[in-house]
Amino acid sequence: MIAQPTIGVFALQGDVREHVRMLQGAGVTALPVRRPSELARVDALVLPGGESTTMYKLAGIFDLLEPLRKRLAGGMPSLGTCAGMIMLADRIESGIEGQETLGGLDVVVRRNAFGRQVDSFESDVDFVGFDAPFHALLIRAPWVEKVGEGVDVLATVASGPAVGRIVAVRQDSPIIVGATEGAGLVASGIPALLAYTRDMIPLENRQVAEIKPGRVRVLDFEGDEVNAETIHVEWDLDAAEKSGYEDFMLKEIFEQPEAVRNTMRGRVKKGRITLDEVTWSGADLAAISKVVVVACGTSYHSGMAAKHAIEHYTRIPVELDLASEFRYRDPVLDAHSLVIGVAQSGETADTLAAVRFAREMGAKVVAVTNVVGSSITRDADAVLFTHAGPEIGVAATKTFLAQLVALNLFALYLAQERGVMDPAKIGETIDAMRALPDQIEEVLTLQGEVHRAAKRYASARDFIFMGRGVGMAVALEGALKLKEISYIHAEGYAAGELKHGAIALIEEGVPVVAILTGVALYEKMLGNVSEVRARGAETILIAPRNDERACTLANELFEMPVTKPLLTPILDTIPLQLLAYFVAKERGLSPDKPRNLAKSVTVE
Ligand code: F6R
Numbered sequence: 001m002i003a004q005p006t007i008g009v010f011a012l013q014g015d016v017r018e019h020v021r022m023l024q025g026a027g028v029t030a031l032p033v034r035r036p037s038e039l040a041r042v043d044a045l046v047l048p049g050g051e052s053t054t055m056y057k058l059a060g061i062f063d064l065l066e067p068l069r070k071r072l073a074g075g076m077p078s079l080g081t082c083a084g085m086i087m088l089a090d091r092i093e094s095g096i097e098g099q100e101t102l103g104g105l106d107v108v109v110r111r112n113a114f115g116r117q118v119d120s121f122e123s124d125v126d127f128v129g130f131d132a133p134f135h136a137l138l139i140r141a142p143w144v145e146k147v148g149e150g151v152d153v154l155a156t157v158a159s160g161p162a163v164g165r166i167v168a169v170r171q172d173s174p175i176i177v178g179a180t181e182g183a184g185l186v187a188s189g190i191p192a193l194l195a196y197t198r199d200m201i202p203l204e205n206r207q208v209a210e211i212k213p214g215r216v217r218v219l220d221f222e223g224d225e226v227n228a229e230t231i232h233v234e235w236d237l238d239a240a241e242k243s244g245y246e247d248f249m250l251k252e253i254f255e256q257p258e259a260v261r262n263t264m265r266g267r268v269k270k271g272r273i274t275l276d277e278v279t280w281s282g283a284d285l286a287a288i289s290k291v292v293v294v295a296c297g298t299s300y301h302s303g304m305a306a307k308h309a310i311e312h313y314t315r316i317p318v319e320l321d322l323a324s325e326f327r328y329r330d331p332v333l334d335a336h337s338l339v340i341g342v343a344q345s346g347e348t349a350d351t352l353a354a355v356r357f358a359r360e361m362g363a364k365v366v367a368v369t370n371v372v373g374s375s376i377t378r379d380a381d382a383v384l385f386t387h388a389g390p391e392i393g394v395a396a397t398k399t400f401l402a403q404l405v406a407l408n409l410f411a412l413y414l415a416q417e418r419g420v421m422d423p424a425k426i427g428e429t430i431d432a433m434r435a436l437p438d439q440i441e442e443v444l445t446l447q448g449e450v451h452r453a454a455k456r457y458a459s460a461r462d463f464i465f466m467g468r469g470v471g472m473a474v475a476l477e478g479a480l481k482l483k484e485i486s487y488i489h490a491e492g493y494a495a496g497e498l499k500h501g502a503i504a505l506i507e508e509g510v511p512v513v514a515i516l517t518g519v520a521l522y523e524k525m526l527g528n529v530s531e532v533r534a535r536g537a538e539t540i541l542i543a544p545r546n547d548e549r550a551c552t553l554a555n556e557l558f559e560m561p562v563t564k565p566l567l568t569p570i571l572d573t574i575p576l577q578l579l580a581y582f583v584a585k586e587r588g589l590s591p592d593k594p595r596n597l598a599k600s601v602t603v604e
Contacts, residue, residue, distance in 0.1 A: 017032065020032050175187075175202075175203045175209075176189065176190055176193060176200050176201070176202050176203070176373075177200065177201050177203060177209045177211050177216050177218075178193050178196065178197045178199060178200035178201065178211075178216065179197070179211060179212065179214050179215055179216050180196055180197050180214070181214050185197065185200075185211065186209075186211060189390075190233055190235065190371065190372075190373075190390065191235070191390040191392065194233065194235060194390075198232055198233050198234070199230050199231070199232055199233075200230065200231060200233065200373070201216055201218060201228045201229065201230050201231070201373075202231065202373035202374065202375075203218065203228070204228070204375075204378070205375070207219070207220060207226060207228070208220070209228075216228075229373075231372050231373040233372060233373075235389055235390050236389060246585075247393065247581070247590070247591050247592050248391075248392040248393040248592045249393035249395055249397060249485070249577075249581055249591040249592055250581055250591075251393075252391055252392070252393050252397045252398045253397050253398070253444070253574065253577050253578060253581065254444060255388075255389065255398050256397070256398045256401050256440050256444075256574065257437040257438070257440045257441050257444075258389075258437070259386075259387075259388035259389060259398040259399075259401060259402045260401055260402060260405050260436050260437050260440060260570070261437045262387040262388065262389070262402075263386050263387050263388065263402040263405040263406050263409075264405060264409070264433060264434065265387070267409055268430050268434075271423070271426075271427050271430070272416065273409055273412055273413040273416055273426070273430070275384060275409070275410065275413050277382055277383050277384055277385070278366065278382045278384065278410075278413070279382065280364065280381075280382065282417055282418075284364070285414060285417045285418055286417075286418055287335075287336050288316060288336055288337070288338045288364070288414075289316070289317075289336040289337070290316060290317050290318070290319065290336070290337050290338070291310055291316050291317070291318045291319070291337070291338045291339075291340060292318070292319045292320075292321060292326075292331065292333070292337060292338070292339045292340070292358070292363075293306055293307060293310075293318060293319070293320045293321070293339075293340045293342065294321045294322075294323045294326045294339060294340070294341050294342070294351060294354040294355065294358070295322075295323055295341065295342035295343060295351060296322060296323050296324060296343070296348050296350055296351055297396070297480065298344075298395075298396040298399075298400050298477060298480060298481075299342040299343055299344060299348075299351070299368075299396070299400075299403060300320075300322055300323075300342075301400070301473045301474075301476050301477040301480070302342055302400055302403035302404050302407060302473070302569075303320050303340070303342050303407070304320055304470075304472065304473035304476070305404055305407070305470045305473040305474075305566075305569045306318075306340070306342075306404075306407035306408070306410075306411060307319075307320045308469060308470050308473075308566060309407065309408050309411040309412075309470075309566045310407075310410075310411040310414065312411075312566060313411045313412055313414070313415040313420075313421055314411060314414045314415045314418060314420055314421070315420060316414070319331075321354070322350075323341070323348065323350040323351040323353070323354040324350040326354040326357070326358075327353060327354060327357045331361075333358055333361040333362065333363045334361070334362055334363065335362045335363070335364075337358070337361075337362075337363040337364070338363065338364045338365075338366065339354075339355060339358035339363045339364070339365045339366075340365075340366050340367075340368060340407070340410070341354060341355035341358075341365060341366070341367045341368070341376055341379075341380060342367075342368045342369075342403055342407070343367070343368075343369050343374075343376050344369060344370045344371070344386070344388075344391065344396055344399035344400075344403065345369070345370070345371055345374060346367065346369035346370070346371040346374020346375055346376040346377060347371070347374055347375050347376070348376075351376065352375055352376055352379055355367065355376060355379045355380055356379050359379065359380075359381075364381055364382075365379070365380040365381050365382075366380055366381065366382045366383070366384060366410070367379070367380035367382070367383045367384070368383075368384045368386065368403055368406050368407060368410070369383065369384075369385065369386065370385065370386045370387070370388050370391065370399045370402065372385060384406050384409075384410055385406075386399060386402035386403055386405075386406045387402065388401075388402035392592070393591065393592045394484075394592060394593060394594055395481055395484055395485050395577075395580070395591065395594065397481075397577050400477065400573065401440070401570055401573065401574075404567075404569055404570050405433065405436070405570065408429075408433065408566065408567065409433070412426055412429060412430070428564075429564055429566075429567075432563050432564045432567055433567065435563070436563065436567065436570055436571070439561040439563060439571055440570070440571065440574065442561050443560065443561070443571050443574045443575065444574065446558055446574075446575055446578070447578060449556075449558065450558065450575050450578040450579050450582060451578070451582045453540060453556040453579065453582075454578075454579055454581075454582030454583045454585075454586055455582070455586055456556075457511045457538070457540075457583065458486075458582075458583045458586035458587055459587075460488060460509075460510070460511050461488070461489065462488070462489045462490070462491070462505060462510055463479065463482055463488055463489070463490040463491070463510075463511050463512075463513065464479075464490070464491050464493060464498075464502065464505065464506070464510065464511070464512045464513070464532070464537070465478045465479040465482075465490060465491065465492045465493065465512075465513045465514075465515075465576070466492075466493045466494070466495040466498060466512065466513070466514050466515070466528060467494070467495060467514065467515035467519070467525075468494060468495050468496060468515075468519045468521050468524070468525055469518070469519050469520065469521070469565075470518060470565070470566060470568060470569050471495075471515035471516070471517065471518065471519050471525075471568070471569075471572065472492075472493075472494045472495075472515075473569055474515045474542070474568075474569045474572045474573050474576065475492040475493060475494075475495075475513070475514075475515055476492035477492070477569075477573055477576065478490075478492065478513055478515075478573065478576030478579070478580070479491055479492030480492065481576060481577055481579075481580035482576075482579065482580040482583060484580075484594050485580050485581070485583075485584040485589065485591045485594045486580060486583040486584040486587055486589060487587075487589070487594075487595075488583065491505070495514065495524070495525055495528040496521075496524065496528070498528060498531070498532070499531070503531065503532070503535070506532050506535040506536065506537050507535065507536055508536035509536060509537075509538055510536070510537050510538065511537070511538045511539075511540055512529075512532045512537040512538065512539050512540070513539075513540045513541075513542070513576065513579075514528065514529050514532075514539060514540070514541050514542070515542045515568075515572055516529070516541055516542060516543040516544065516547070516550055517542060517543060517544050517560050517565075517568045517571075517572055518563075518564075518565035518566070518567075518568030518572075519565070520565070526549060526550070526553065529541065529550075529553045530553060533553060538555045538556075539553060539554050539555050539556070540554070540555065540556040540557075540558075540579075541553065541554040541556070541557050541558070542558050542560060542572045542575060542576070543557060543558070543559060543560065544559070544560060544562065545559040545560060545561060545562065546559070547559070558575040560572060
């Protein structure tokens with residue numbers, strides 16, 4: 001049994017009560033600690049308050065901990081943080097960068113992908129240890145996640161006489177554990193472990209792992225052993241490195257041809273779409289009377305494009321919901337509803353809550369995700385993996401394209417299984433999808449042109465993006481990408497809506513990006529472009545190749561190869577990803593780690 005410790009909460013400033021309540025809410029016995037004498041009542045200490053470890057050190061927190069250290073036979077605790085995880089051990093000595101001695105064990109802490117330093121990490125909560133013979137306790141929780149984006153942390157326990165164990169606790173935020181012959185491993189994400197093992201266990205919420213070299217034991221909070229599933233990860237290690245690119249985001253944009261190939265791989269056999277992971281019977285699929293797509297952020301935009309595809313191919317009505325809104329609008333769901341939860345990370349709290357809610361309401365749930373073993377895979381009846389490989393950059397790029405491909409495949413699959421689409425038409429669409437990786441390569445050759453445009457508009461104060469139909473999803477995605485990494489105000493709009501208000505924002509020199517490909521309403525779209533030009537806008541057009549009319553209306557023109565109208569977002573988004581990237585670079589910003597954002601949003 002792992003004894004439930006009593007956790008004390010101590011802060012140099014601010015109110016500790018909220019943190020006490022948070023821990024109590026998580027089923028932990030917690031008390032506020034106001035003076036050193038009160039330490040005797042607790043087994044461990046949490047230090048909240050947005051103050052860095054350095055500050056605690058300066059404030060003599062280690063002296064304060066002395067009584068506790070004495071009281072605990074094992075000699076506890078020292079405190080360290082490492083990029084999003086908090087460590088506590090008998091002793092932590094900072095040594096060579098990336099190496100620490102933890103509780104008498106040799107521990108290698110690999111910094112997160114961005115090389116964040118221990119002491120510069122400002123954490124809201126530093127979590128601390130147990131009165132148990134644990135050499136180290138690592139905990140990840142949402143309030144840590146909030147400030148620790150891109151947290152890939154690895155602790156290995158070396159073999160030898162000092163072999164000990166690490167205990168890791170999952171409280172909402174993902175935590176992945178594994179072991180090799182010589183080491184126990186803990187990380188916040190799969191990529192961090194790839195250099196060491198391909199077999200790993202994603203902990204479920206409120207599970208505790210005891211990790212030793214060669215062995216992982218998973219327990220629940222009652223201390224009972226749990227039969228946890230080990231997953232085997234195929235991701236290529238190179239994919240988690242920058243491989244000569246300046247930033248992960250740029251590398252991931254250029255990996256898109258391969259990502260799309262991998263999403264398609266093995267899913268079309270003899271002209272038929274086979275989705276092995278979707279095991280519903282033909283009768284089950286025939287009984288679906290409506291589809292609801294739920295997602296957040298970029299995934300919501302792929303859902304928006306999917307709505308068009310599913311309705312067009314299958315004639316099943318599709319609702320699209322922001323996952324954060326879905327549960328609260330009292331949606332109508334029953335056993336004939338199919339809910340598609342889209343989340344590249346598979347950990348987005350709102351999307352998880354939405355799919356759980358849908359299942360409780362009796363709906364069928366399919367998850368579209370990039371991460372094997374992620375939480376959403378456990379909450380869905382079926383899972384469609386996007387197989388885009390690890391995405392480290394905070395801004396979603398290749399996972400977005402892979403989602404679009406997976407969702408189009410799924411839409412075609414539904415149409416095929418329900419027998420509502422001419423097989424020849426399905427075949428034509430599949431052929432068009434097969435051509436996409438080469439076409440993406442072609443679009444990527446626009447890099448230089450997009451860079452030039454980015455230089456021209458990098459100091460703009462506002463951007464407007466507009467499109468119609470699936471082009472609207474592209475417009476929203478283009479605006480999101482730009483605002484999240486360049487911090488320029490950008491609005492994505494349905495082009496036809498502009499005249500109902502937003503056109504008032506157009507003045508001399510405002511860049512307006514318009515998506516002209518694949519729209520049935522092409523003429524109307526040209527009209528919208530003319531309207532904004534007449535008011536002084538600079539127009540950046542994503543247009544079909546050799547389109548003379550678009551040419552005359554453009555300040556900047558990016559010409560796209562021809563594909564099926566519903567597949568155009570898979571190509572049209574790319575120049576906008578590049579535009580956002582280069583604008584951010586021109587403004588001296590780091591595209592991989594935009595302020596205030598995290599790769600997995602595990603808080604609602
Ligand atoms: C934008 C971005 C976010 C995510 C959103 C949902 O580039 O990455 O908007 O798309 O946080 O994340 P997932 O797909 O993991 O649910």
